[in-house]
Amino acid sequence: MQLSGQRQRKQVPNHGSFQDPNIMDTSAPPQMSNYGNMCNPYPTPPPQQQPQHYQQPSGNSFYNQEETYNMNVQEDMSMIYPSQQQQSQQQVFPGQQFVSDPVVANVAMQYGSQLADQGKQYVHGQLEKYFVLGKLQYYFAVDTAYVLKKLGLLIFPFAHKDWLRKTSQNEKGEETKAPPRLDVNAPDLYIPTMAFVTYILLAGFALGTKNKFTPEDLGVTASTAVVWLSIEILLLLFITYLLHVSTRLSYLDLFSYCGYKYFGMLVVIIFGLLLDSTGYYGALLYTGTTLVFFLVRALKFDISGRERRSSLYVLFVIALSQPVFTWWLTRHLV
Incomplete structure (x- = not known):
């Protein structure tokens, strides 16, 4: 009888992390949150912190609140959709760096000036060829002495001797x-x-x-x-x-x-x-x-x-x- 009692009081040794699944650990109470997560297939997301720009300002004025709300909306829209000016500044053309070269710019300006001079000479030659604007300068190249002599020649041409053109x-x-x-x-x-x-x-x-x-x-x-x-x-x-x-x-x-x-x-x-x-x-x-x-x-x-x-x-x-x-x-x- 005494041997049987000792056998009953004999404890099972603890081998590390092994634990009998039939024995429930009563040392700590169960976590209800983990149990709830295990039971709920759609867990509730953790609460997010409200952005600072949506916080209502202190005060009881309705107009201040509305103005603050409009400013916040505009800031959010500017962040999502950048302005056209910013897009144009960020956009880089393929030949922009090539054109900005001062040497290339000087050569282009000289070439353009030469083309402009050639075009001017060509147009001037065509005008003189088909129009009388350039030729009219010759017929109006007169002065007061010429006009007086010519009028005297028209009134009395009989005394004039030299009729050859110079x-x-x-x-x-x-x-x-x-x-x-x-x-x-x-x-x-x-x-x-x-x-x-x-x-x-x-x-x-x-x-x-x-x-x-x-x-x-x-x-x-x-x-x-x-x-x-x-x-x-x-x-x-x-x-x-x-x-x-x-x-x-x-x-x-x-x-x-x-x-x-x-x-x-x-x-x-x-x-x-x-x-x-x-x-x-x-x-x-x-x-x-x-x-x-x-x-x-x-x-x-x-x-x-x-x-x-x-x-x-x-x-x-x-x-x-x-x-x-x-x-x-x-x-x-x-």
């Missing part, structure tokens, strides 16, 4: 015809233009003296004179082509020589206003004679043909048509 050298060293300010025999467009404008104004004055003036008459007079001058030039060009007459005259030269009749028309109108029809026809006869003499002497060196008769025919057509047009454009003013 020559001069340009910037390239080429020999060209001298401009009007250096040669009184050179044609110009300054005197014909000024005489044409004065003729329009004087025609309006002459119509006013007869109580026939209307503002529309100035436009009619100007358009009529321009149309007849154009018809005259086209007719002369057609005659020279038809008769195979070669001429060194350009169409601007023809405009110049045919435009000198406007100065004679001024003289005719003034004498007509002062002396009526007698002064008109007397002035028409004198100015017509001087104009024919002037044109024959000035154009005979520039017109030549296969036959001398054809060139003389063209020359006299140009000269004799001027008094006819003078009478046609001034007869209704006296």
